[in-house]
Amino acid sequence: MGRGLLYPWDNDCFVVSWTGTNDCIVLTRLLFLFCLLSTTAYTQVLQPHFDKEEYVELLKINKKTHLPLEKWATDSLVTMPEKYAFSYRSPELAFDNRWDLWFHKTQPIAVLSVRGSIATEASWLANFYAAMIPAKGEIEWGKTTKFPYALAESPKAAVHVGWLLAMAHLTETIESKIDSSYQAGVKDFILTGHSQGGGITYLLTAYLRTLQKNNRLPADIQFKTYCSAGPKPGNLFFAYEYEKMTDGGWAFNVVNTADWVPDVPFSLQTINDFTEVNPFSQADQVVKKQKFPKNLVLKHLYNKLSKPSLKAQKNYQKYLGEKVSVAVKKQLPDIQLPEYYESNHYVRTGRTIVLVPDQAYWDRYPNTPSSTEVWTHHLIVPYLFLASRL
Structure with a gap:
């Protein structure tokens, strides 16, 4: 290719x-x-801040990543990137996922662009498979292939299982290309993805930075991340560690406030999602110590407040984990995963760059109730329109 x-x-x-x-x-x-x-x-090229021109170039790259190579010449909506040239396209793996490698034309910078959702059942399985699993564990492919992963150290950190599976299948070619690029003198890497690609890129960022922390990647590599229209990748404890490892201006998620995709997956907080020391974990014990009939009244209120969210969490895990996994097994029959993490407390993660529509935007991209227009504010072209007006 x-x-x-x-x-x-x-x-x-x-x-x-x-x-x-x-x-x-x-x-x-x-x-x-x-x-x-x-x-x-060696002089580091990438700088730790949001760069509008850098992001606009990455949007163009993300658009091309979604298209077959033969359609690039006829793409009238988005022009080719000015500063980067295409080098490599990975095979399609897992949930029809793939990524592209681009190089800066005048500087030693590589861009790894992860494709987002496409119109196939397999691609959307990655989104619907929205149960959580621990952010540190091991995935098995059959009896011989194991993929140990670490995206965070906290045992309370958890991430989206579908996007983790997608990321895991892409890492072999990604690590190989990072190594060959590094050997050729490239030490600055931009990680990017739009939509589902942004969700995967969150996890890829954490995975590669942890490899680097554990001396499995060179310490002098600099990663910079631009998720675009990215959904919520994990829970609060994953977000804490992700934000710490990318602190100082090395990771962003750019969001159009009219876009619904950054709102997903569904987020649900229960009493089990708090840190260990909190006033809610012992609430039932405090209620029991109250005198009759006050204890009955408080117990009734406590159950009314806590049980619905706990029941809802179990239903989310049942339908977005156990039920969807039946279809996932058909796509990836030999997959063995850690046990689900009992939470659906998805949160917005990392530093967010907010694109706020103005009247010129609404004139061009009005809200419509039609189901065929649900992607109006999510596509790359409106993101380019807003980014150019920053």
Whole structure:
């Protein structure tokens, strides 16, 4: 897929990859590049802040990631990125997921762009499979392949199981391309995805940063994340650790306030979702110590407040976990997962860049009740419109 690309970094053009049918890898004048890098101190290119121009380029890349390569030339809605050139497209895996690799034309920066939902049953299974599993554990493919993962250290941290499965299947090619890019002198990587791609990119960011923390990726790699229209990837304890590991301006989720996708998955908080020390965990014991008939009244009120949310959480896990997993098993028959984490307390995660529609936006993209228009505010074109007006 694709072709070899020339990158004129430091006035030295060389082919960093070839993705044609022969799967050749051609490196021209690579020795010169390595000499250059070995004698010149590496300067970090990416900067820790939201960059409007950077994001606009990534939106264009995300649009192309959703399209077949042969349709790029006829895409009249979104132009090609100006600063980046395409290099590699992964095979489709898991829930019809894939990702693209792009390189900056004049600087040693690589972009990993994860595709979002497409119009297939498998793709939407990843979204509907919305039970939570622990953010640290192990997934098995059959009897021989195991995928240990760590996205957070807290045993109370949990994430969306469908997007974790999608991310896990993509990591083999992602880690391979990060390694080959690093060997060619690239130390700055942007991770991005729109919609479902944003949800997967949250988890990919945490996974790669944890690998780096555990010395399984070079310490001098810099990751910067732009989720776009990203949904909620996990619970509060995952969000805490994600925000800590990306602190200082290294991760963003850009959201159009008219878009419904950042509202999902459904979020439900129960008394079990709080930190260990809280006034709610012992409430039933406090009620029991009250004198009759006050204890009966308080117990009735306590049950009225706590039981509906606990029952609802069990139903969410039953239908969005156990029931959907039957269809998932048909897609991934050998998959073995950790036990579900009993929570559906999905929260907004990371630093949010808010795109607020103005009158010019509403004139172009009005609200309509038609079911065919539910994607009006979620597509990349309206996001480009709002981003250009920041």
